[in-house]
Amino acid sequence: MHIELWFTFAGYSRPGEQDLGSYGVVRMLDEIRWEPKKVFHTMAARYQRS
Helix, strand or coil, rough: CCCCCCCCCEECCCCHHHHCCCCCCEEEEECCEEEHHHHHHHHHHHHHHC
């Protein structure tokens, strides 16, 4: 079975604590700074093996 999940890079309209409900793979700290979420590293490791 193959399952695909869709994510966006960042929830630009939800910076800081509001980001909890975002489908982004990075968390926006403010308007220009971001940090990767756990899913970012998980997806990077998975696609590196492909």
